[in-house]
Amino acid sequence: MAVRFQLVIDCTDPDRLADASPQRGMTTGHAGQGIAELVRPVVNVVLMSERCGYLPGMAEHRAIELGGIRLAYQVWGSPAAPPLVLLHALAEGATDWDGVAPAFARHWRVYAPDLRGHGRSDWPGDYSLEVMRADVLGFLDALGLDRVDLIGHSMGGAVALLLAEEHPERIDRLILEDVMAPLPRKRTIPARPGGELPYDWEMVLAIRRQIDDPDPAWLERLGQIIAGTLVIGGGPGSPIPQDRVAELARRIPGARSETIPAGHLIHAAAPEAFTQTALMFLRPGQAPAGSPR
Numbered sequence: 001m002a003v004r005f006q007l008v009i010d011c012t013d014p015d016r017l018a019d020a021s022p023q024r025g026m027t028t029g030h031a032g033q034g035i036a037e038l039v040r041p042v043v044n045v046v047l048m049s050e051r052c053g054y055l056p057g058m059a060e061h062r063a064i065e066l067g068g069i070r071l072a073y074q075v076w077g078s079p080a081a082p083p084l085v086l087l088h089a090l091a092e093g094a095t096d097w098d099g100v101a102p103a104f105a106r107h108w109r110v111y112a113p114d115l116r117g118h119g120r121s122d123w124p125g126d127y128s129l130e131v132m133r134a135d136v137l138g139f140l141d142a143l144g145l146d147r148v149d150l151i152g153h154s155m156g157g158a159v160a161l162l163l164a165e166e167h168p169e170r171i172d173r174l175i176l177e178d179v180m181a182p183l184p185r186k187r188t189i190p191a192r193p194g195g196e197l198p199y200d201w202e203m204v205l206a207i208r209r210q211i212d213d214p215d216p217a218w219l220e221r222l223g224q225i226i227a228g229t230l231v232i233g234g235g236p237g238s239p240i241p242q243d244r245v246a247e248l249a250r251r252i253p254g255a256r257s258e259t260i261p262a263g264h265l266i267h268a269a270a271p272e273a274f275t276q277t278a279l280m281f282l283r284p285g286q287a288p289a290g291s292p293r
Contacts, residue, residue, distance in 0.1 A: 057102035059094075059112075063120065066138040072120035073113040073139070077105030083148045084108035084282075087136065087156030089265075090207055091199050093119035096153075100267050103275040107283065108149065113139055115159070117203030127206040129155075133162040140170060149282060150227075153177040153267065154240070155207060162218065164225045171227040175278055178234040178264050180244035181222075181251060182214035222251040229254070230281040232274070235261030256281065 059074040074094040084104055086097045094112035104110050114121040115132050136159060140148060150171050152160030157179030164171045190208060192201050231249035233242050242259075249257035258277050262270035279286070 057105065059098065059101065061120075064139070064142050066135060066142060069116060069124055069135065070122045071113050071116070071135060071139060073111055074101070075112075076101045076110040077108055079109055081105075081107065081109040083143075083145045084110050085136070085140070085145070085148050085150050086110065086112040087150070087152040087159055088112070088115065088118070089154035089156055091118070091197075091204060092153075093198065095119070096268065099271045100275050103271075103279070107279075111139075111143070111145075115156070117200040119198055123200040123203070125200070125202065127200070127203040129158055129162055129207065129210050132159045133166065136160075136163055137167060137170070146170070147172050149173045149175075151175040151177065151278065152179065154179060154264065155211070158182065158211065161222070161225070164227050164229075165218070165221040168224060168226045171225075173282055174225070174227040174229045175281065176229065176231045176248065177266055177274075178232065178238055178240050178245060179248060180240050181248040182211075182218040183244060183247070184213055185211075187212040219251070222248070223253060225252050228281075229256070230278070231255055231257045232266060232277060233257065233259045234263045234266050235259050237261060237263035240264055 057076070059076050061072070061074055063070055063072040065071075072094070074097075086094075086101065086104075088094060088096045093114045097110075097112045101110050101112065113136070116135055117123050117127055140146075147170055150160050150163070150173070152158070152175070154177070157176040160171075160174060160176065161179070161182070164174055187209070190204065229249075229252045231245060231252070233245040234240065235242065246257060249255045260266050260270055260273045260277060262273065267274040
């Protein structure tokens with residue numbers, strides 16, 4: 001469920017502009033940990049003067065059509081900055097990055113799509129990690145993003161891995177947040193939460209089947225990744241086996257690994273630690289200023 005507001009800002013009035021920052025909304029839970037539908041605000045910003053340019057820390061809500069599928073996305077930061085793409089976890093969405101995106105937007109033009117079957121994007125009924133990879137590639141092409149830095153959380157990290165394997169030339173640096181090596185595990189069928197969901201439940205089931213029984217080629221091709229890679233594990237509080245997170249880092253050439261003991265939802269539970277760790281990797285030698293507190 002989303003509560004939508006329209007915020008009209010006269011950016012020629014600095015007092016009104018200073019008061020215009022939206023409050024961060026609540027986030028949905030993660031599939032497999034008891035998904036709860038919570039209310040989160042979505043703010044549409046209407047600027048009354050072209051002199052505004054962009055507002056740091058405030059997301060613009062946009063959408064594009066890719067092969068007949070609508071992909072909604074949020075964007076932060078200067079259009080002149082280099083691109084950083086954020087891919088959310090299963091049953092999450094672009095707004096899941098609201099707490100950390102402004103810190104990244106100080107240095108990048110930040111893009112966060114709702115992957116198909118999630119949020120404001122279309123729910124077409126055709127779901128797989130490979131199709132999501134194709135969507136992300138089409139997203140990059142449509143926006144003219146030739147080479148990007150990429151952060152993927154959980155399922156979004158699996159999509160990022162497939163993209164980095166198949167199109168290594170498109171990824172400069174890669175951060176994988178609590179993502180495990182694509183190894184088979186015992187198949188489980190999650191119980192559907194009650195009520196209306198902000199994602200397609202059939203998508204959850206399709207993606208879970210692939211995560212439980214991944215294509216063996218995904219593991220074999222990890223050695224083809226050439227992007228500088230950082231793997232961040234959530235520590236013992238995460239339901240993701242941390243030995244498999246370590247195995248992923250071991251199999252990607254030159255990958256670094258870090259642990260932030262915040263559980264699976266690292267960037268939500270420990271946003272300052274997450275952004276500092278990410279910024280030190282993405283901007284080596286530079287002070288990680290601007291992390292949320």
